[in-house]
Amino acid sequence: MSTPPRVLVVAGSARNGSYNQKLATVALRLAEQAGAWVTPVDLRALDLPIYDADIEARGMPEGARRLRKLFAASDALLLATPEYNGFPTPLLVNALDWVTRPVAEDGLPSGMAALTGTVAGLLSASPGGLGGVRSLLFTRQFLQMNLGMLVVPEQFGLALADQAFDDAGALADPKSLASVDRVVQSVLRTTQALKQKQA
Template sequence: MHSPAMDHISMLAMAGSQRRRSFNGALLRAALERAPAGVVCREFDPSCLPFYDGDVEAAGDPDTVAELKTAVHAADLVLLVTPEYNAGLPAVLKNAVDWGSRPPRPQAWDGKPVAIMGATPGRLGTALAQRALRESLTGLNAHVMPQPRILLGGAGTLFDEDLSLTDAATAERLDKFMAAAAEWARRFR
């Protein structure tokens, strides 16, 4: 028998930009507003993590690292929103991936459904950063959603002064993306 509880999806969401007026932070907020019914969202700020260091790890995971690992393990889906810095992904987001990959086993990304999106004022829409993030996560045995993709170029024209999404076509794409991400998570239950 189908249970409404089976439709419940817990989603952990992180943005890789720490800038106060970040288009990626705005995209994350717009995505969370468009989460389908039954998706419960929790944000995690990856900037609270110390940069990965084997000596720090050997002394025991800092509380924020333990919190990240627990949150990723507990989530049915992880949503990562990445800017693109110098044709790559930001250190703060890569650092979260690296900490999550560390023991105990199974590491946090193993078998985890993940959805990736990003926004930039430029034209490429974070394609290179998303590729790098996808490669890192795939190497850790995460299940990165292949389609649809959200690679927003020209982000400055899609959000208003308050960083609210104003572009109807982008909102529609985001609705489809979030619905697909919830279905992606259900596939791996």
């Protein structure tokens, strides 16, 4: 029997009390309940500067190496990102840009190779009525066409996110929970199918 899917759970928000962090945590719990091995990643804690080739020339930031290592040790990504003017956040794009830069060394693949083949599921949350879904098209394109991830077709944008969670962080509307679960289950199914093919 193959090992459970190893799933990174990431929120693209740089805000305490983030709705996307709450949504990511809901997804994390669902993945965990389904038997996945989950690892939450705090992008802010990586403390990555805005990408700068001169900084890179002085040495790869530790946070980029850490994130590369996390991707190298994972099968899948569950991502909840806010929409900033119809785009995924600079925090997210910058962190992934940095991950593409470390070369293969110390038995680890290059950052790019660590990202390629990762199965990804996309979520977003916004106090607005569209739930941030406009950005998901760009996020999908970025992850899939540039980083070589396999983004599952299912996705979900949580609208009116400021009213969507109870005090314990649970989604009040069962339909929203079911929509998150559809993304999570698709990611886990696809990951297992790929593992079986490779076995």
